[in-house]
Amino acid sequence: MNRRKFNNYLSLAAMGSIIGTPIVFGKKLPAGYIPLGLQDPDPFSMFKKDKEMVVLNDKPWNMEAQAHLLDDKITPNKYMFIRNNGKIPTAIDVNSWKLIIDGESVNQKKTYSLNELKSKFKQYTYQLTLECGGNGRSEFNPPAKGNQWTIGAVACANWTGVRLKDVLEDVGIKSDAVYIGYHAADTHLSGDPTKEPISRGVPIAKALQEETLIAFKMNGEAIPLAHGYPLRLVCGGWPASASGKWLTSISVRNKVHDGPKMVGSSYRVPCKPVAPGEKVDDEDMCIIESMPVKSLITYPKTGATIKTGQQLSIRGHAWAGELEVTKMEYSIDFGSTWKKCDLAMASNRLAWQHFKASIRFPEKGYYEVWARATDSQSNSQPMVLPGWNPKGYLNNACHRIAVKVV
Amino acid sequence: MMQNNNFEHSVKQLRKLSVIIFVFFMSIAAVLLYIMVDPTLSAFTPKPDSTDLVVVNDDPNENFDKIEDGIHVRTGFVEGEGLMTVVNNCTNCHSAKLVTQNRMNKEGWKATIKWMQDTQNLWDLGKNEEIIVNYLATHYAPEKKGRRQNLANIEWYELKE
Numbered sequence: 224m225n226r227r228k229f230n231n232y233l234s235l236a237a238m239g240s241i242i243g244t245p246i247v248f249g250k251k252l253p254a255g256y257i258p259l260g261l262q263d264p265d266p267f268s269m270f271k272k273d274k275e276m277v278v279l280n281d282k283p284w285n286m287e288a289q290a291h292l293l294d295d296k297i298t299p300n301k302y303m304f305i306r307n308n309g310k311i312p313t314a315i316d317v318n319s320w321k322l323i324i325d326g327e328s329v330n331q332k333k334t335y336s337l338n339e340l341k342s343k344f345k346q347y348t349y350q351l352t353l354e355c356g357g358n359g360r361s362e363f364n365p366p367a368k369g370n371q372w373t374i375g376a377v378a379c380a381n382w383t384g385v386r387l388k389d390v391l392e393d394v395g396i397k398s399d400a401v402y403i404g405y406h407a408a409d410t411h412l413s414g415d416p417t418k419e420p421i422s423r424g425v426p427i428a429k430a431l432q433e434e435t436l437i438a439f440k441m442n443g444e445a446i447p448l449a450h451g452y453p454l455r456l457v458c459g460g461w462p463a464s465a466s467g468k469w470l471t472s473i474s475v476r477n478k479v480h481d482g483p484k485m486v487g488s489s490y491r492v493p494c495k496p497v498a499p500g501e502k503v504d505d506e507d508m509c510i511i512e513s514m515p516v517k518s519l520i521t522y523p524k525t526g527a528t529i530k531t532g533q534q535l536s537i538r539g540h541a542w543a544g545e546l547e548v549t550k551m552e553y554s555i556d557f558g559s560t561w562k563k564c565d566l567a568m569a570s571n572r573l574a575w576q577h578f579k580a581s582i583r584f585p586e587k588g589y590y591e592v593w594a595r596a597t598d599s600q601s602n603s604q605p606m607v608l609p610g611w612n613p614k615g616y617l618n619n620a621c622h623r624i625a626v627k628v629v
Numbered sequence: 630m631m632q633n634n635n636f637e638h639s640v641k642q643l644r645k646l647s648v649i650i651f652v653f654f655m656s657i658a659a660v661l662l663y664i665m666v667d668p669t670l671s672a673f674t675p676k677p678d679s680t681d682l683v684v685v686n687d688d689p690n691e692n693f694d695k696i697e698d699g700i701h702v703r704t705g706f707v708e709g710e711g712l713m714t715v716v717n718n719c720t721n722c723h724s725a726k727l728v729t730q731n732r733m734n735k736e737g738w739k740a741t742i743k744w745m746q747d748t749q750n751l752w753d754l755g756k757n758e759e760i761i762v763n764y765l766a767t768h769y770a771p772e773k774k775g776r777r778q779n780l781a782n783i784e785w786y787e788l789k790e
Contacts, residue, residue: 282724364774368741371730412722413750483748525780527788535788591780607776625783 309420367615
């Protein structure tokens, strides 16, 4: 992109020639030139994101938070990661937006307008943890292909909508239903209108959970465009890719849904543990369901320097997919000893839990504060990378921050 | 004589008048002409600070594939043999960022190309495939990271109580 500072000499010369500046601009604009603001969209203003968010990819848009940005108990839009597989739909008309429920295992196909959904069914609000299956991918060795998420592809916002189970009950589903699959309005990167960028889903048992929503509000407002406006399926605690954005239809399947990124190695890990770098056939890869136990220190930001004798307050969040976090600990000696943090209950099932602790350091020097959560089935976060897998999913290794006592 | 004097006087007056009229109309014409080319009278209004204005290069193709410090500015790819083949084949559908943030060996890049051909409408690359794979495996090769790396790029700051 060619930019040049407009210099005074040129503007004076332009003045002198009695041809007004606007005309000079017009003449100098190359044919087909799109004004800078549109050609090089600023994703931060376009998606109302904080400037400290990190853009991993601009086609499709992928953006993550940093740990300290996720300090809010309920994640606001400006700190919520974006993970897109295709292009964001354009020209969305909420008045004509329809949700179709179809598939092999419905009694009959049924269509709802947005207004029908909102008026016919009771509305619920839940705070739901959505984490990208590939969050933490950047640490795997050998490296795994895809967006190199560090730690910021997780968020826990309030979602308001109707229960998928209520809608499915209204439609009537057959006893052979095993899975649901979503379809959406986003478009394929190649421009091929016959291709879906992504169409994933969940087993029928997850679909029928009380917290599984067809949502139209996030944090009390219309869902932001990048997060699925005007309608999104939200399946908390599972890879966020199961929560289809720009939702247009849900198919109730009599087999495991087979849409794009449901099959092959997408959102799958080896069914049996493998050595780092080992080749795994597609048929030996199993679909990820609940996300593993994990936590983040969101305060202070890494790199804090404190004075000798000064206590350090830390806080953050912990979550465990379908399970509850039952214990939260920190270590300042690289895991030799662990101390307990105060851990709060979740605001509802599938929401992250907040923890805090106050730390005393024995002497001056460099420290790392490591955080470790344990779930209700006694699974703890590993200090090193968990089992390597070809696509780099499910890295729930302990988060740590650097602290210096001076 | 009187008549002659009167006549000369009238001619002088007439000439004076026509000069005045001429100058008057020329002035109006000049003002109108100026307003035509500068309808906002921008020359008389204080000039805005123009240092932040951005203009486009006269030639849109000049520097389009500029390389600075070994980096292809438009895409962020590193300079190397096969660069433009990669730019022309690998940035049509997705951003170059999807490539440059990844690290793979030849086998990995080949498998990625095959996956894109099988599922994402990537075309047959023909002879270019080898050029592309060589470029990527040379400049975007895996680094050994071990099971957990040191914390890096820490920005130290003073934390007040």
